[in-house]
Amino acid sequence: MRANKSFIFISIVMGVILQIIPMPPPMDLYRPDWLLLILLYWAMALPNRVNVGVAGIAGLILDILYGTALGVHSFALAVPVYLMSANYQRLRNYSMLQQAVMVLVLSALYHLIVYWLVYLITGIEFSWVFMWPCLASMILWPWLFWLLRKFRRNLRVT
Amino acid sequence: MNEVFARGPSLLTRLCIVLMLSVGAMVIDTKVENLSTLRTYLTSLVSPLQYIADLPGALLDWSASSLTSRQKMLEENSRLTNQITLMNEKLQRFVVLEDENNNLRELLDAPVREGMYRMIAELMAVDNNPYSHQIVINKGAIHDVYKGQPVLDDTGVVGQIVEVGTTNSRVLLISDITHAIPVRVSRNNIRMIVNGGGSLNELSLNHIVHSGDIQEGDLLISSGLGNIFPAGYPVATITNIVRDESLPFASITAKPSAQLDRIKYLLLLWPPDIAPVDALSPSDELTREGS
Numbered sequence: 001m002r003a004n005k006s007f008i009f010i011s012i013v014m015g016v017i018l019q020i021i022p023m024p025p026p027m028d029l030y031r032p033d034w035l036l037l038i039l040l041y042w043a044m045a046l047p048n049r050v051n052v053g054v055a056g057i058a059g060l061i062l063d064i065l066y067g068t069a070l071g072v073h074s075f076a077l078a079v080p081v082y083l084m085s086a087n088y089q090r091l092r093n094y095s096m097l098q099q100a101v102m103v104l105v106l107s108a109l110y111h112l113i114v115y116w117l118v119y120l121i122t123g124i125e126f127s128w129v130f131m132w133p134c135l136a137s138m139i140l141w142p143w144l145f146w147l148l149r150k151f152r153r154n155l156r157v158t
Numbered sequence: 159m160n161e162v163f164a165r166g167p168s169l170l171t172r173l174c175i176v177l178m179l180s181v182g183a184m185v186i187d188t189k190v191e192n193l194s195t196l197r198t199y200l201t202s203l204v205s206p207l208q209y210i211a212d213l214p215g216a217l218l219d220w221s222a223s224s225l226t227s228r229q230k231m232l233e234e235n236s237r238l239t240n241q242i243t244l245m246n247e248k249l250q251r252f253v254v255l256e257d258e259n260n261n262l263r264e265l266l267d268a269p270v271r272e273g274m275y276r277m278i279a280e281l282m283a284v285d286n287n288p289y290s291h292q293i294v295i296n297k298g299a300i301h302d303v304y305k306g307q308p309v310l311d312d313t314g315v316v317g318q319i320v321e322v323g324t325t326n327s328r329v330l331l332i333s334d335i336t337h338a339i340p341v342r343v344s345r346n347n348i349r350m351i352v353n354g355g356g357s358l359n360e361l362s363l364n365h366i367v368h369s370g371d372i373q374e375g376d377l378l379i380s381s382g383l384g385n386i387f388p389a390g391y392p393v394a395t396i397t398n399i400v401r402d403e404s405l406p407f408a409s410i411t412a413k414p415s416a417q418l419d420r421i422k423y424l425l426l427l428w429p430p431d432i433a434p435v436d437a438l439s440p441s442d443e444l445t446r447e448g449s
Contacts, residue, residue: 013207021211022283025419029288052169056176060183064200065207067285067292067321067328071183074176082173118289121188122336124356130288 004157008049011038011148012058020065029129032136033107035062036077040106041148043085044092046158055081069121076113080106096142104138198299201323208294208326212282274388275428275437277301279309281421282326291331291358293317295424298325302434303426306386310425314392314415315339315380319426331418332393333358339386341378341393346371349381352394355411358418361394363410368401370408378412388427 018034035058042050059074066073083106084091091102111130118124151157167175187197260270283294297303299322307319309329317337321328330337335356342349348371355362366372376396382389394412401408428434 017207017211020208020283022215052172052176056180059180061204061207064197064204067290069184070187071180074183075180078173078176078180082169086169115289117184121184122290124289124335127288 004155005049007151007155007157008042008046011042011151012050012054015039016058016061016065019062029132030136031133032140033110033133036080036107036110037103037137037141037144038148039077039081040084040103041145043081044088045149045152047085047088050081051085052078052082068118072114072117072121075117076110079113080110083109096145099145100138100141103141104134107134107137198322198324201321201328202298202325205323205326208283271389272430273439274430275433275439277426277428277434277437279424279426281424290336291334291354291356291418292320293329293331293421294326295329295426296326297426298323298327300324301426301436302428302432303327304432308387308427310391310427311416311421311423312425313417314394315387316416316418316421316424318386329424331358332414332416333361333418339393340381340383342381343372344377344379345373348372349383350378352378352412359413360397361412361414363396363412364407366408366410368403368408372396372399372408372410374399377415388429 012035015035015038019031023031039050039055039058043055055077056074059072059077060070062073062077063070091099094102108131111134115124115126115130119126166172263270277297279295279297281293282296285292285294295309303319303322305319305322309316309318315332317329317331317334319327320330331354332339332352333354333356335354337354338351340349341352350363350366352361352363374396377392378394378396380387380389380391380393392415394414396410397413398411399408400410426437428437433439
């Protein structure tokens, strides 16, 4: 039981590490939102375990690692995770393609919130480059979903 | 499903709590100035994650360096030896010039420029959010790094320290949109301010009148005003000047002297009154050891 619950924790830590792992600059533009995807998966699969609160804490850690103002990423992660866990029963029944499209929308929302908050704090200009990760996230979603579900079933995480 | 009936506060309440807390954190973080100790503590707390994320890259580096052929090493060695010889020749002339300059300054009763303490730091991580240009280096509070410290590389000014952790710290690059550095043109000492533009190899100069004596190819060096960057280090070269008379000011862009996209080793500078233990003192000469 204890070991199974810790898998959620490990996967979230892995998500944070994948967000900050160095990548070659041209590929960096397409870095998928690992942390958001993992949080979305857990919010859909186990909404009683992973929720807005966990998203807030994970976002705060991301803020410290990214050097952005504290609270930017916790704000931006909490909103999509809220939408996911409020509609988890519907989203579970969607086909994989529909889910991926929903992930695209949620990821776009996440990036727009981050952009908007950073714009309020420091003032930056919008560029479509900021939105490339949404597409990468959409493409990654089916594989990540399959992987995490396999782990969740094998380890009986509840 | 034993959790049909949710426990605790409802989802919307939780969302509101999280959002209010994050807004509060943002306001406190951006408006309150003296939070840097808290930030230091938090940065140190999560630095293990940074080290883990750095591990694959470090492993690749290590394997690349331990698998290079003997031939390559010899080639590199001879190249570096040549470089040191050439540098030393320049340095010999520079020492004489520096003495001469100091003598002249003494004659003029101007204060003699003191050397700076310096330390070599290594790049640990590059920030990957496109909104800001920051990097993390492997020197921190235990090496006496302080907030606002100038950071250079072998070709020019790179940026300044904005956050200090225990063993690592965060550098704001001169290309960040929130960064500005006072400079002067080395040809005629016109003073101006170089702003970051959000792109790694383009800086911008605002509020320069059309009649200002600036040409493409002019070297901009730090002016030492503002008391953050020491005077006399190359910052950027003017690349493009558009003098459109319908606009109030000329629009000028410059290319940073330092190669901000391929940083590996950096130099931290300390003013003479702070003398860190591990740093090289101004009188130390690196090059003598090799000969």
